[in-house]
Amino acid sequence: MNGLGHTLVQVPPGVQCFVGEEARRRRAIEDRVVRVFEGWDYEEIIPPLFDYADVFASRALAPRTYSFVGRDGSLLALRPDFTSLLAKIAAGRLRDRPAPIRLYYSGEVLRYEPPKAGRQSELYQMGLEHLGGESALADAEVLAVAAECLASLDVRGWVLALGHVGAFGGLTAELIGVNLEALRERVEGKDPVGVREVLEAGRAPEALVAAIVQLTSLAGDATVLEEAAHAFAFCAPALAAVDELRRTVRTLSEAGLGAQVTIDLGEVRGLDYYTGLVFRAYAPGLGFEVGGGGRYDTLLARFGRPMPAVGFMLGLDRVALLLDRQGTAAPPPVAEVEVVDGDDAGQTLLRARMRREAGVRVRVGRVAGGEAAERSPIHSGEAERGSWECDAAPQGTTTERSPIHSGEAERGSGGCDAAPPRQEKLG
Numbered sequence: 001m002n003g004l005g006h007t008l009v010q011v012p013p014g015v016q017c018f019v020g021e022e023a024r025r026r027r028a029i030e031d032r033v034v035r036v037f038e039g040w041d042y043e044e045i046i047p048p049l050f051d052y053a054d055v056f057a058s059r060a061l062a063p064r065t066y067s068f069v070g071r072d073g074s075l076l077a078l079r080p081d082f083t084s085l086l087a088k089i090a091a092g093r094l095r096d097r098p099a100p101i102r103l104y105y106s107g108e109v110l111r112y113e114p115p116k117a118g119r120q121s122e123l124y125q126m127g128l129e130h131l132g133g134e135s136a137l138a139d140a141e142v143l144a145v146a147a148e149c150l151a152s153l154d155v156r157g158w159v160l161a162l163g164h165v166g167a168f169g170g171l172t173a174e175l176i177g178v179n180l181e182a183l184r185e186r187v188e189g190k191d192p193v194g195v196r197e198v199l200e201a202g203r204a205p206e207a208l209v210a211a212i213v214q215l216t217s218l219a220g221d222a223t224v225l226e227e228a229a230h231a232f233a234f235c236a237p238a239l240a241a242v243d244e245l246r247r248t249v250r251t252l253s254e255a256g257l258g259a260q261v262t263i264d265l266g267e268v269r270g271l272d273y274y275t276g277l278v279f280r281a282y283a284p285g286l287g288f289e290v291g292g293g294g295r296y297d298t299l300l301a302r303f304g305r306p307m308p309a310v311g312f313m314l315g316l317d318r319v320a321l322l323l324d325r326q327g328t329a330a331p332p333p334v335a336e337v338e339v340v341d342g343d344d345a346g347q348t349l350l351r352a353r354m355r356r357e358a359g360v361r362v363r364v365g366r367v368a369g370g371e372a373a374e375r376s377p378i379h380s381g382e383a384e385r386g387s388w389e390c391d392a393a394p395q396g397t398t399t400e401r402s403p404i405h406s407g408e409a410e411r412g413s414g415g416c417d418a419a420p421p422r423q424e425k426l427g
Contacts, residue, residue, distance in 0.1 A: 014113060014121030016317075025331035026124075029153060029319055030106055033126045036149045037104040040141070042128050045103045047085040053077040055084055059272060064111040080111040083299070083311060086129050091305035099132020099307060120317070127293070127313025131300065135308050136244075139277045139295060140251045142310050146281060146291070147257055149314060154328050155290075158283040159260050161219075163267030164245050165274045165294070167228070170237025171212050178202035183212070184268050190216045207234060218265035222249050222258075228265055241276075248277060273299045277310065285325035290318040335361040 011017065018026060034044075053067045053075040061084065067077040079085055082105045090101055106126045113119040128145065130138045143160060150158040168187065172180060178201055186194035192213045199209050214231050218224050225246050232238035245263065252261050267278050278294035293312025300307040323329040338355060340362050342348040352362045 012121075014119070016120060016122055021331045022320075024334070025329060026316055026320055028332045029316060029323070030126060032152045033149050033314060034104070034106060036145060036152050037126075037128055039148075040102070040145050042102040042104040042145075045086065045089065045105055046107070047079065047082065047089060047105065050076050050078050051085060051088070055088055056080055058084070064113070066110055066112055078110045080109050082107075082109065082125060082127060082313070083129060083296070086131075087300045087309070088303050090131050090307070091300055091303035095305060100138065101131040102128070103131070104128040124316040125313045126316060127291075127311060129309060129311035131309045132307045135276070135295065135297075135310070136247060136251070138308075138310050139248055140255070142293065142312055143248070143252060143279065144255060144257065146279075146293070146312050146314075147260060150281060150283070150290075153319065153323065155283045155319075155322060156326055156328070158281060158290075159262050160257075160279050160281055161262045161264040161267065161289075162245060162248065162277065162279045163264050164241040164277055165268065166241030166244070166276060167232065167238045167265050168212075168215060168268040170235050170239075170241060171208065171215070171232070173237065175199075175202045175204055175208075178204070187212070187215050187266050187268050190266055192216045211235065211238070215266045215268070218263070220263060222246075222253075222261070222263060224263040224265070225249070244276065279312070281314070283322055283326070286318065286322050288318075290322055291315055337361050337363045339363050339366060341366050 006012075038044075053065065056062065056065045056077050056079070061080050065077045065080045067075060070076045086103055086105070090097075090103075094101060104127065107124070109123050109125060111121055111123065113121050128142070130142055143162075146160060147158075168184070172178070172183065179198060183195065183198045186198055195213050195216060196209065199212065204212075211231050211234075214228075218228050218231075225242055228242045229239060232242060242265075249258070249261055249263075252258060264280075267280065269278065273296040274294045275297040276295035278292070280289035280292035282289055291312060291314035293310065295308070295310040297308040298306075300309060320329065338360050340348055340352040340355060341364070342351070348364060352364050355362050
């Protein structure tokens, strides 16, 4: 027995179990999203559940990877991320396929989360990667696909909040003696006082300090970009990022998506591989995003095939929770069960097979207590989430902002007060 004491029927904290109605509801969400992916000509990929640990050796992923030694002595790891795997596959098995390569995935990732962190270790993600091709058009396409996914799920009031890492990166490129990770956290948390406190260590010019502080408030409709252009006029890289966002917003507006687009230049998540556009998807009912993504033009070079890339993901747990809170979470209807019973097993099975050929949902043999007996939860479609999930996850994490795509904290979709899975795209 490893770790703390447990019984054989307990499940470790951080994992999930869905049965019946809840499982059908989640499958229906996945089916809708996958249909959208395929409608945009993305090809499904089912990558391995584990790979060599060095695939996930980035600073963001390595501390959260479940690794183990294989029988041959190789250091292996359960996948904590899809994007790194897809980058490796694009550079390896698909190396002869011309760009752009469009791939989508739907499945689980596993990440270590410290005990009592209130986060799931087992996450279900649905996402895509657009590898290669013209960057501006690919960015707009991925945003359009994300928009259609949300619309197809009947999410109400959704918006895509766009940012660009070039704004923060450009403004901070010449800073010396400043803890950039702490600065990112303050900007991301919309904490202007905290931003100034961090910047005090670097003795930066006041104009630069004022521009970085302003990142915490540069959020809203597209007119924010005009304000940003004025604030960043002295910094060419930051100004270039604003211009790139202007073009993206213009493209989306011409495509009929302008009303669903907002700007958030304080979107500076702590992931190292983003190089351009970043975005998050929000909707009323949650105090955190349901998914998001961005551009990562340097990741594939690590695997020997330099190529620009952009992608996004939706967290299934978050989507399910959002739909539940918005009142649109009803599972697909299930046909009534026809009981096929009899004393002769062969004849009973024959009748059952005939009814199945007619498309009828059947059950062989009577329910204990007769046909009218109440069905047990596992048969009635009630989702059974283990109580360990609610007990293991502390409250108070529902408004935490987090990184996203493939790449985070919310209430569990099972309805308990646990924080649901963090949905990061970590590369």
